[in-house]
Amino acid sequence: MSQYANPEWPIRFNVPDYGDAEAEYARESLLGGGSTSANGQFSHKAVEILQAETGAAEVLLTTSCTAALELSAMLLDLGPGDTVIVPSFTFTSSALAFVRQGARILFCDIEPRTLGPDPASVAALLDDSVKAVVLVHYAGIACDVEGIREVLKDRPDVAVVEDNAHGLFGRWRGEPLGTLGRFATLSFHDTKNFICGEGGALVVSDTADVDRAWVHYDKGTDRQAFFLGQVDKYSWRDNGSSFGLADPLAAVLLAQLERRESIQSRRRAVHERYAAALAPNADELGLQLPVVPDDVEPAYHLFHVLLPEASMRRAVMSDLKRKGIESAFHYVPLHDSDGGERFAARPTECPVSIDVSSRLLRLPFHNSLTPDECDRVAETLLASVAGRRS
Ligand SMILES: Cc1ncc(COP(=O)(O)O)c(C=O)c1O
Incomplete structure (x- = not known):
């Protein structure tokens, strides 16, 4: 038996790890006179890191991974009669986000090695109703991406959405997790590796999805295009909601990402x-x-x-x-x-x-x-x- 300094000291399951930099950035965000709403100065810096690390076409900071999944579901234009394949062994949000858009779920099994979706189970469920397959990289270990790609090789109409709540900065064959499908989502909930209390992000791979992603993100408006000088006023364009992460939380996230x-x-x-x-x-x-x-x-x-x-x-x-x-x-x-x-x-x-x-x-x-x-x-x-x- 090894010797411990204090064998009776409790060992907690999770301990959120914030430091002085997180507190300083949050303070600066709150008291510095800049915007404290979404897309402020700290959000831009956090997004810069995430984009540089993933090579994504766009990263949108959201209030949670659940919200980012909902945003991805909106972008897929799902409706009655559509289905999404989701592993049974995952968090509710991986399925719930698509249900909220009117789709039904086909629950696939996981394979016992990585505990990610089993390609054989996905293949058995794949029919014309399927519009998307959700990948989960359980514990941050990539699922059988090759197997899933093989199953979907003749179905370019089926979108891959990575629920990458566990996998930021993990890799599969050198490729960053969160860059392997059309969309990926991240979680910054305080049980995750990088935290800001509650937070998330939608990672968009394809430039063709970027403008619509901003419209859904910005309460259905083209406000982002207005800020970029592409339109002279902004107005209601499409479906949407209020998905943005407030800048003081993005400030905390930035400090985390920097280390x-x-x-x-x-x-x-x-x-x-x-x-x-x-x-x-x-x-x-x-x-x-x-x-x-x-x-x-x-x-x-x-x-x-x-x-x-x-x-x-x-x-x-x-x-x-x-x-x-x-x-x-x-x-x-x-x-x-x-x-x-x-x-x-x-x-x-x-x-x-x-x-x-x-x-x-x-x-x-x-x-x-x-x-x-x-x-x-x-x-x-x-x-x-x-x-x-x-
Ligand atoms: C696989 C998976 N997806 C989504 C979520 C939801 O994340 P959030 O709390 O950021 O909405 C979790 C939460 O633990 C999760 O484990």
């Missing part, structure tokens, strides 16, 4: 420490660790394990809690939920989603976890699983 290398390297260190501490005993205990394919650079959003038996999860979480360690699980499979049943185009089978959802356990994961704390979590988990195997 992206240090944030990502700290999260990578936590991931590697957990993996190294758990790997020697994982097989013998039937514990499955995250799989990082060779062509993937993870974004290090979260660390999950799959327990050998669903029935032990509650007890393992209690064992961790008794040692002061917070843990969590998710997602309740969407195809099996009340909302999913109500908004699905038809019932589908997603056995891997059900299995994974019942066995998945998330370990504490944040920027300030120390190596000793990671070891303490790993040791407690291993001891608990070993003691509770049937």
